[in-house]
Amino acid sequence: MTETLLEVENLAIRFRTHGGEAAAVSDVSFRLGRGETLAMVGESGSGKSVTSLALMRLLPKAPQCTVSGSIRLRGKDGGMFDVLSLPEERMRAVRGNNLAMVFQEPMTSLNPVQTIGAQITETIRLHRPMTRRAAEDEAARLLDLVGIPSARQRLSAYPHHLSGGMRQRAMIAMALSCEPSVLIADEPTTALDVTIQAQILDLLRRLQEQTGMAVIFITHNLGVVAEIADRVMVMYAGRVVEQAAVLPLFEQPLMPYTQGLLRSVPRLDLAGRRTGALPAIRGNVPDPRYPPAGCAFHPRCDFFIGGRCDSQAPALDITPDDRQVRCLRWREIAA
Amino acid sequence: MSSTAHTLPIAPAAETLPPRNTAWRRFRRHRLAMLGASIILVLVLGSYLGPYLLPYDDTYIDIMQRFAPPFAGAHVLGTDELGRDMLARLMMGGRISLAVGFAAMVISMVIGISVGAIAGYYGGLVGAALMRFVDAVLCFPSIFLLLALAALVDPGVGSITLLIAATAWMDVARIVEGQIRSLRERDFAVAAEALGASDRYIVFRELVPNAIAPIVVAATLNVAKAILLESYVSFLGYGIQPPVPSWGNMLNNAQIYLTSAPWLAILPGLLITLAVTSFNFLGDGLRDALDPRMEAA
């Protein structure tokens, strides 16, 4: 097993709303090794984006939002430290240096009135003592690294001069500027066209090979997961419902939700053959404010048993082959 | 999994929804708005029914009781410099002020919404011309505009109402234009067009209801503004002519007696404040009540 870079244990996030407190995320634990890509899969309200913001400590402060559990990150000196207890001043240095983030919509995360070059240079100089000139050289090197043609000239471009794919590359360049050990990519290709998505996925994979950084890839697209993940964490209604290496997860999903998701997605390799109705999951994604009792998936589940699934909240079980699954009946279902 | 799984009932989600939440229920929860509505109701009822219950006419001059202070003697709220009963005058003045305020608001809203909706929906040359006209009119402070217009017509309740409306519709037009311009690009407007709806249907049934919040706020502000404008003009002699009372001209008559008989100014002033504030609260409440997206708090 590779060296652990990030270790999250029993992460829980609660928001205070008009109607009282609501749990956005509970009982999330995972570890991330060097060079590893963990895909966090989930639908709206599953808590995947909130989890990533908690890692970056970018959520609102208490009392609107309380985060409990532990998030431990390996520092550049090699020791592990606790992210949640860090003073804000130190946390600012951690963002960028150890942890960096790429968002879904690059246009909203780039400053529209500053050139790309100025924004990257500023980020670099925030974390590394460097002259403006040297930082500019570094920025040009980074833009070149992420595959932006004629990088030097692009330094003076404004975000609206760039296409969506180029903007996302610029965002990645900025995120990489301080060589973070963990990159969080929150739906980085969702707003892009397929041909551009392929370019960005390829870029991330190449950068990861070069730098050995670990990537948390948040997405709802199972195709993208199959394409880039080493390990997959499936989230539903704020909880991890299944976690496994990518191959076993796609070959033999244990949790009925994962099974249903994989079955319901039309397959390109079967495209053009009339296959009738898709095996859809019935019902709706639960409103995070009113989660169903017991197992949150029970109203939509084909293996639901009255009196059990709707009353008893299942714990996260560890299977003999070191997978995690949250279902009362997974053994029966797998058999 | 059966192939008809997707047509199964979706009951679980329905159970978790909040209870039905009507406009009236949302309005009732708004305490200040309820208070405002009650005060307005009292003012309106008092102004229209009150005079029938009082022993004094508002023009009756009780020469022996000039400057009678409130709560002392036969005149409950005292008398003015001519010995006329203050309560009766306030009630009759309320009729005029509230009617002028309300009518001016309705007229200005009709003009403002129409101009704004046409400019916002059609845009282009028509929209630009209309909005530049609005900007031009807005350049004049409304009080000067009002005075200039008032000098040309015979002062009276009807003409003053029209004049006030003529100086108060531009803000509404601007608000509505902006709202309609952004709403008409929304998919639901395209959907209505795809269903074969006429322009009038799209503007007034689909778009304007979505702009109701700022419109209602503008409307209540306009009532308040109209009541104040009426008092300005009356003071300058172009408004409601004595002996017909309005809260505005009562307030202004009272100026010279501010130290000797302060109630002459305080009472109409208080009523103007009360009416204006109540209309503002009412506006807040209506804005929230008319929005089905407002959650049950």
Added chain:
Amino acid sequence: MNAILEVESLRKWFPVGGGLFGRGQKQVKALDGVSFSVNKGEILSVVGESGSGKTTLGRVVLRLTEPTGGAIRFEGQDITGLSRRALRPLRRRMQLVFQDPFASLNPRMSVARIVATPLMVQGGVGRAERRERVAEMLELVGLQPHHAERYPHELSGGQRQRVGIARALAMNPSFLVADEPVSALDVSIQAQVVNLLLELKEKLGLTILFIAHDLAVVGHISDRIAVMYLGRMVEVAEAGALFRSPRHPYTEALFSAAPIPDPRLRRSRIILQGDIPSPLNPPSGCAFRTRCRYALPACAEAVPPLREVTPGHFTACIRDDIALQASVSTP
């Protein structure tokens, strides 16, 4: 073949920029000479990336956007020049389902009112009959009677999309344009809505122009597929034929770029270099040549016409000598 919709060299140019009186104005050619027809009872999908003009196409054939040139014939009638008043009765026969299930429903209206809108607009239906029709439509799209009193914000994305479909079908149209109807929905809901559309198509005998970018969904649902690139159709074929033997390099690249939910199939992709060119300033000749790995000097010379290479299979590529990869190279 019995065409319900025939489109001939349709153009839609949007003017951008320019000073007073249109000096220095440029044209975005969102649609630049598109011809195709949709046969009665089929699902024709239009696939393309952003800027391909596929959404504009959907709006123009329904006459919601004015075409710059070309002709649209619906059920044999030329509707290109019809006034809004003349179009109104035709609106009963052709309808639209939107991508964004939130923006396409009026937030101020209850579900019952939204579904009743077409009946109110078109008139001639009494109140009681309207209520009956709304109940019938809600049942048809798999909603409960109590949803009638709800407002859009109280529904989930999937339920909202069902309301949008109910509204579109309330007048029994024969032709439906579905503009990315599932791409804004959660993954577990997409299959429900795809199934619903297929089921309704069978039950009501609908013809659907399905606009999408998700090739897997398109492959599942379509009878025929048209691939668009920068305002033109580059390939049109029967669905099976397109996936088995694409004839345009762009189609091949699209297939190759689409991720497949099976980690065993991680494959060597054809990664297109560069971005989609700006529609303001498209390349000369074949618009795809700047990113095409098979491009020849001849590709820059003239816009290649869409020509029939095998019966029913059209491509706008001049190279017949290349063997393109199918959607998946499974053993």
